[in-house]
Amino acid sequence: MKKIRNVFKHIKNKKQSFTLIEMAIVLFIISLLMLLILPNLNNQRKKAENTQAEAMVSVIQTQVDLYENDNDDKNVTYSELLSKKYLTEKQIKKAQEFGIKINGSNVSK
Known part of the structure; x- marks a missing residue:
């Protein structure tokens, strides 16, 4: 009987933990x-x-148009669009980061 109690105490006192393999x-x-x-x-x-670059091309093309x-000027530049307030400095900076170019009246990436 004592042995059975000791076994149960041992099982009761044993802490549960994860094995290395489980981890x-x-x-x-x-x-x-x-x-x-x-x-x-x-x-x-x-x-x-x-998607953002395509949207920026669309915005700039609209502003160029x-x-x-x-x-009457057909040679549009970023500086002209900025000075006449068609685009903001932030928009121009982002467009240049994307590599968007204005060629005459066409905008391309």
Whole structure:
């Protein structure tokens, strides 16, 4: 009877913990999930930047068209659009970061 009590005490006092193998498996699963998620985030970021660049081209083309309707000048530049307040400095800076060029009356990336 004493032996059975000692066994139960020993089992009762033994603390539950994770084994090294269980921890390794958890870390492996987490790393697999990271490998799946990170490339997808990168692709989404690139897609968002491309969408933003296309929208910026559209905005600048619209402003160039408006400038040409108001003025007879067909050689539009960023400085003219800025001075006549068709675009802001922030918009011009962002357009130049995207590599957007104004060629006469056409805007391209």
